[in-house]
Amino acid sequence: MRHGLLVALCSLSLGLLPSLGRAQVIEPMTPIPPLPTGPEAPPQPGAPAVVGKTVTDRARPEIDPLGIRFGDFFFFPRAELDEGFNDNLFATETGKVGAWLTQVVPAFDIRSNLPQNEIDVSAGAALGRYSSHTSENYDDAYGALSGRIDLTALTHILGGVRFDRLHEPRTSVSSPGNAAKPVVYNTETGNVGIAQTGTRIGYEVDGIVTRYDYEAPPAIGGGTVFQDDRNETGFEGAVKGTYEFYPDYQAYLRGSGNSQQFDHAAGNGIPIRDSNGYRIDAGLRVDLTGVTYVEGYAGWLEQDYRASQFGTISGFDIGGSLVWNFTTLDTLKLTTARVPYNSNAEIGAVAPGAALSPGYLASTSVISLDHELLRNLLLNANAGWENDDWKVIDRTDDVYSFGAGAKYLMNRNLYLGFTWTFERRNSTGLQSTTGFSQNIFLLRLSTQI
Numbered sequence: 395m396r397h398g399l400l401v402a403l404c405s406l407s408l409g410l411l412p413s414l415g416r417a418q419v420i421e422p423m424t425p426i427p428p429l430p431t432g433p434e435a436p437p438q439p440g441a442p443a444v445v446g447k448t449v450t451d452r453a454r455p456e457i458d459p460l461g462i463r464f465g466d467f468f469f470f471p472r473a474e475l476d477e478g479f480n481d482n483l484f485a486t487e488t489g490k491v492g493a494w495l496t497q498v499v500p501a502f503d504i505r506s507n508l509p510q511n512e513i514d515v516s517a518g519a520a521l522g523r524y525s526s527h528t529s530e531n532y533d534d535a536y537g538a539l540s541g542r543i544d545l546t547a548l549t550h551i552l553g554g555v556r557f558d559r560l561h562e563p564r565t566s567v568s569s570p571g572n573a574a575k576p577v578v579y580n581t582e583t584g585n586v587g588i589a590q591t592g593t594r595i596g597y598e599v600d601g602i603v604t605r606y607d608y609e610a611p612p613a614i615g616g617g618t619v620f621q622d623d624r625n626e627t628g629f630e631g632a633v634k635g636t637y638e639f640y641p642d643y644q645a646y647l648r649g650s651g652n653s654q655q656f657d658h659a660a661g662n663g664i665p666i667r668d669s670n671g672y673r674i675d676a677g678l679r680v681d682l683t684g685v686t687y688v689e690g691y692a693g694w695l696e697q698d699y700r701a702s703q704f705g706t707i708s709g710f711d712i713g714g715s716l717v718w719n720f721t722t723l724d725t726l727k728l729t730t731a732r733v734p735y736n737s738n739a740e741i742g743a744v745a746p747g748a749a750l751s752p753g754y755l756a757s758t759s760v761i762s763l764d765h766e767l768l769r770n771l772l773l774n775a776n777a778g779w780e781n782d783d784w785k786v787i788d789r790t791d792d793v794y795s796f797g798a799g800a801k802y803l804m805n806r807n808l809y810l811g812f813t814w815t816f817e818r819r820n821s822t823g824l825q826s827t828t829g830f831s832q833n834i835f836l837l838r839l840s841t842q843i
Contacts, residue, residue: 448717448725450764450772450801457770457803459842466508472842474499482832483527485564485819494525513541529575532561548593552600553586565817567754567782567791567827568738570619573611577621580607596636604628623660624738629653636679644679648691654736667704667736667752671697673711690714697734697753704752707734707785723766730759737784751825754784754791770803789823811838 461468476497482490501518519535540554562569562577569577587600606628608621632650639645651672659666677691695711713731720726736753762776775798782791799813818831 448727448764449719449723449766450725450774454769454803457806459806461505462843466506468505468507469502470505470843471502472840473501474838474840476836476838478834478836480832480834482830483524483530483564485830485832487828487830491527493527493530495522496525497522510544511542513539515539530564532576532578533559534561535559549588549590551586551588554584556583557581558583565819565830565832568624570611570621570738572614573619574614575611577611577619578609579621579624580609581605591636594638596638598632598634598636600632602628602630623656623658623664623666625657626736627655629655642681642683646677646679646691648675648677648693649673652697664750665701665703668700669697669704669736669752671695671707671734675711685719687717688715695732695734699752701752703750703786705786707753707755709755709783725764727762727764728760730757732757735782751784751787751789754782757781757783772801772803774799774801784823784825787823787825789821789825789827791819791821791827793820794818807841807843809840809842811840812836813838 459470459472461470463469474497476495476499478495478497479492480495481492483493484491498521499518502516504515506513515538517535517537519533521534522530522532524530536556536558538554538556540556541552543551545551558581560579560581562579564576582605583602584604585600585602587598589598590596604627606624606626608624610618610620610622613619630650630652632648634646634648636644636646649672651670653668653670655668656666673693673695675691675693677689679687679689681687691711691713693711694708696706696708698706709732711732714729716726716728718726732755734753734755737751758778758780760776760778762774765773767773776796778793778795780791780793782793784790795815795817797813797815799811802810804810813834813836815834815836816832817834818829819827820829821827
């Protein structure tokens, strides 16, 4: 059975390996929040706490959903109903348009609770409908399969596949200004890796492949806004070696290489944006009995474009993460990272012969504070900053965000939530883009089993 499960997971992972460019392998600090996952299966007696847990996401056995058990698997279905308001739907500086949003979010997780190995399945959707400007409606969805094969108690093979159907928000720097509807795109991701942990000397080896396919939205005034030149396949591999030189103090070296291959160029004299890159880091991780968790790394990153006019995106690779449970009811969390991103091919094409930008280097920092006011009433405040340093063209963007929220766990099967998010973008330079500010308010009712 163990051999059969290994073959099945490896076949799935190798058949559809994860992505690159937007996702980095062995990159624990990326501050982009993942899609929500289901609650954990009930912990085994005496199981240690997970490193980096906050007062918000730690286990609450008395009110956590129990799921539906089928042998060695737990089924966690859930559904959310959200009512929100966006005061600047099209992310413009002037002539702001607001709209109410109703969002339905059905989802489920199937999580294994095997004595060895692990296999999990997740799927869900986010269906959004606006009270006005229905062109902005969306139907997002995802599905994922992941697993772990325990070769020994300390050595594991990890793998997974994932599919996402998403829409590009109007706040995105790559969102076409002349599109009558948001751009819809699909991603197919697969990953496979092997890791040895729990020993003084450890290692991780990962491979990831991602495919991006963009759909052409209708254009304002008629026609379509072609997006085929954004379709790409990304490949990345990473190796990480760790050394625990003192209990709970771990140093590591990490290196990764990637290749981003686009289907074709945009035309009109704009060359294809194929590129190859790498990043090399040295880092340190410290876990002070789960109360304080710190990780920091520094190194160099570089992305070289095949077309000489695009040049190279390069710079210091500096990042880190802090989880500090400074009281039993409070957690301070900080993450920072630098990631290169590709741009929309037409950015910079303001006139014939104008310089074109291949992309930008994003430096991002996010800080958040979680507070457990009551065992079933959780509060959060957060702030973020992102600096986008565009290459070739004269442009720098700064994006500031602030937010707050609350979550009231009524019982195992029902909770209420509220969030407020403010975002402001400033853009400077000869080829700057339009700035904007936006407030989003969201009230959520969620049921779960």
